[in-house]
Each structure stands twice: as structure tokens, then as C-alpha cells.
Amino acid sequence: MASLKDSMIELDPIFGVSGDEEKVAGYIREALAGKYDEYYADPLGNQFFIKKGINSNLKVMLAAHMDEIGFVVIHIDEKGFVYFVPVGMHDSRVVISQILVINTSKGFVKGITGSRPAHIVTAEEEKKGVPIEQLHLDVGTSSKDETLELGVKVGDYIAFDRKGEYLNGGKVFTGKAVDNRAGCAVLIEVMKRLHTKNIMPTVYGVATVQEEVGLRGAGPVGFQVQPDVALAIDVTPAGGTPGINDRELPIEFGAGTAIKCYDAGLTVPKKLVNRLVEVAEKNQIPYQREVLLKGSTDGKAISLSGNGVLTGCISIPSRYIHSAVGSIHLDDLEHSVQLIVAFIEGFTEKI
Template identity: 45%
Template sequence: NLLKKLCETPGISGYEERIQKVIKQELEKVTDEVRIDKLGNVIGIKKAKKLSGKPAPKKVMIAAHMDEIGFMVSFIDKDGFIRFAPVGGFDPKTLIAQRVVVHGTKDIGGVIGTKPIHILSEEERKKLPKIKDLFIDVGMKKDKVSKIVRPGDFVTLDRNFMELNNKIITAKALDDRAGVYVMIEALKRIKDCYVDIYAVATVQEEVGLRGATVSSFSVEPDVGIALDVTIASDIPGTKEEEVATTLGGGTAISLMDSHTISNKKLVDFLRKIAEENKIKYQTDILLGGGTDAGA
């Protein structure tokens, strides 16, 4: 399906060409015009229904970022192990033993490793791992690795798209291919609209909202809405007062995050629409992250 295709197509911040191509093809099916700006944002425009005697339609920009977090190759050591730098934010302790794909002259598989626990000192065992302590093993010596991989090549996580209990999805890049998917599916359902809709799949959100900043100046919308993911905090170890949003609790309407405070009139409008259409929703205050809305 489309969500699976979006999630499995690689495209970290700054290297979005592959996913850009997929999204462009999908937006061409549901909008009147598609363009790609100099930074790489894909902008699909669905024109308002023309009404004689009416003023020019308002512009509504919907943004969902296409880039995913990943890594950049920084060094290949004498034994062929690949060192890397993060592109976007990672929790290092989740990376050990993860499968990855290194995108060099061809795509090759690898696994993230570190010094085995069996030979760690007591002091080392007490410390949390750092990115600089990790490496990628692709099963080759340096002479072979260097023919395929060089510094600057990008790396993505290798995760299967999987359904849990036939209703929950686990996959890489759901942040924010899920938002891109929702944007495309919503456009499929719109027949006549009375505003010009600018559906923007943005680049480089994970490294500073760069695509949204550029595209918002280009579009100059009257209203902007960012589609992104949030956390499911209904898990063991979370205190009641720390629970922001829950899995299955409904669409999250963001009130505030680390980059922006949402417009109250727009929040109230979204709440009204949800309630009138019996759409389950919850509100979200998340100070540990931000979205394209901050642009």
C-alpha cells in the first residue's frame, strides 16, 4: 500500500531524491499542478472552485516533511568498519545491533555494533553509549568497502513494515511519512474546494525546519497546518501527569511544542470540525520536540 511504499523508500535530510520522486508521482494524481523548488520541497496545488464575483481564494498550506532521520558516513577504518555521524536526533542506546542500509554506489546491508559487554570494564558498563562509540559492520575489508562507500554517503535504518494486531503499524520513517500519507489521502477525498490548497512535502525538517521555512515564504499562505507525528506516552514507566497523547486516543491537535504556540482560533476551529464530524481527537503539549509549524 501507499504508506508501506512511503516508509520503505529511503530519504534522510539532504538526500531526499528517492522519496521526492515517489511523492511527486502521487501528488500529480490528486492536484492540479506540482512543482519542486530549489531546495527540494514538492509542492502540489489544488485550485479552488472558481466563483464569479468572489474575491481571490485564500491560500491554505498543508506541510508534511518527507525526510527521515539517518546517518552520514564519516570515516572507514583500516578494518573496513564504518564510522558515522547522525543526521537528525537519535537516542544512541536504541541503535546497537540495528540493521542498516548504506547507500553508496549500490545499497549494501550492515549492522550497528559497539564494544561487546563481555569485555567492558565495570566503569564502562555504567555509561550510556555514545554515537562516536558505534560503528557499522558491512562484512567486508576496507579495500572492498572503499570501492562502494565513501564519506558523505547516507545510511538508513533497515526496518520491515509490520502490522501488529492488524491495526497498529511499526516501520521506519513513520516520522513523517505518516503525515505525507494523510496529506495525500485527504486530497483524494476533496472534490470541490473554496480555497487554494498547497500540499507541501518538505525537506530537511529533522535538521532545522529548512524546507518549511523556504516553502512558506514561497507560498505565502493565509493559513498553515503542519501534519506530523507525536509520541504515544501511555507506556510503562510514564507518570500520569507525563502522559501527553495515547495510542488510539484519536488525532492529536497540537497546542504547543518547543518551536511554536498554535493559533488559538485555528485550534478551536479544528476542535469544532472534529466534534461536528464525531472524529476522535486529543490535544497535545510536547516540549521535547517541534514540527514544521515552527517555520
């Protein structure tokens, strides 16, 4: 059985761009085999793992999205070069000179992102990032027919091709999809630890789809479950690196899980924030209070579902978010797990 540390190594390289999360879902089902009471999936691909509690009418839902940012093939030219557009929010500056992989019906096809060589780049061009629409993917072919023969076609999804690792044997993991395989790793570990516990609420551990393209999977999940309280589990940008001041990103890397108070899509009710803080302090779990002005999580869509859901978010601090080298700290993962488990163990009635 994979540990929390090993889960990151195994989860991160799996291909799972928004709309193509099946391989991630398969891993999570296997990782949780025998650790839940009920399982089902909905038509969108959301995965539901249920741990029954003493009170079947009291429901807690945890939601971690499986998808990663990526790209989708939009055109193949006569020379065989592949053109693509973003799936999710990208910084075009980090896409150049990368190895990408296309998930085709014939298997994975690798390519390199190409742009104009430095020898012919003008002084004006040097000051600008290159828009993704101006990049191309070179898959090593010399004609459109050769590229098509590899299995590449319009509509195929593309991801960064990188194997994640712990830097220099330490606690900092870096990979292509820590957003949000870190959340998936926490979700898996929480469900494992709850498996043998007698708890009051029934817990729905849900691995969601299509978060990066507009929180599209989480809304239907909220409607289906209608929990008494829900917690999204996701990463959040951490500061502390050169070029970023504490006012821009005050969340510290490795200093504990972050309890969200507010973001661009979710105002967490004070009573839920207070409860999470109380649990963290009672159990001496390191935590931080989070306000994020740009971006949101599945929590937004869940909170607005059905008659409305009391929703919060447990955030894992992450450096270099939305790039091929996103990073998280193992201690922050563990403290996120501890907080969620302690919160559920103490959840005996509606807040």
C-alpha cells in the first residue's frame, strides 16, 4: 500500500488533462480498493468513495479534482507540425522548450514545443512572452500524413511530459501535476485512515473532473450528494521565493496546511473557518489562514449547488503553480490529512 509520500510519485506522472481523467480515476480506485463501503461514478467521470458513519443522515463531502492543466490539438499543418491551444490557465512563458505528450488512440506521442531561434529573435521580441497560439509541437515527422499515422488528431489532449521527484532526497516534491494530484493524495490518505474508525457522519470522498476549465465537475457532485458540509482539497500559491513579496503571497511553504477564508469564488462562512481553526489548535496541527484574490476551487461550485452547501477549502501550499515544476512540501500534505481526519472525527452534528 502506497504511503502518502509514495502516492505523489505515483500520481503525478499519470496523464489527466481536463476531460481525459480516466487514468487518474483508475489509480484512485485501485489505491482505495477495500477502503470504502460503497463506490460509484457519474456520467462526467466523477468518482465517489463512501465511508458509512453511525448517522447516515449526517454527511461530509471531500472533493479533490483529478485533472491537470494541458493543451488540446487544434490543427496539423502540411509539414506535420501540431498546433495547440490551452486547456486551463497557463503562463505562456513556461511552455517554450518543453517536451509534451499527446494522448492518442494509438498511445502516447511525444513532441517538443518549438519557437523562433534566439539567433533571429529581434530585440523587441526578447521583451515579450510568446503566445501559445504561436507555438508548434514538433513530433519528428515531415508531413501531415506521417503525423496522422502516429495517431495524432484534432481534439487529442496534451500534457507536460515529466517524471516528478523529491528534490535531493528531501521533503519537497516537484512535478507536472501537483495541482491537483497533491489534493488527490490527501483524499486517498484521509479515506484510508478513516476506514477503520467509528465516525458519526457518512463521508463522501469525491475525485472530481474538469476543475481547471471552470469547476465543471464539482457542481453536479454537490447536487448529487447535498452534504451538510463540504471541503475542497486543492493547492494554493505559496510565497517566500525571490521576486514575490509577503503581501502578494503570504502563505508559507512547509508551514502547515492553509484554511481558506476567502477567494475569488468562495467566501467561507465564518462558522466553518472557526471550526476548522478550533480543530487545528486543539490537535496542535500547524495551519495558516488563507485569502486568495485570484482563482478559486471546486468549493465555489459545490457551495452554489442545490439549496446551497456549507463549504470550505483545505489548501496545500505550492510553489511554481501551473507549470511543469509545481512543488509541494510533504509536511503540508501530512498536516492537511491530519486536519481533515480530526475535523471529521469531531463532526457529530450540523454546524
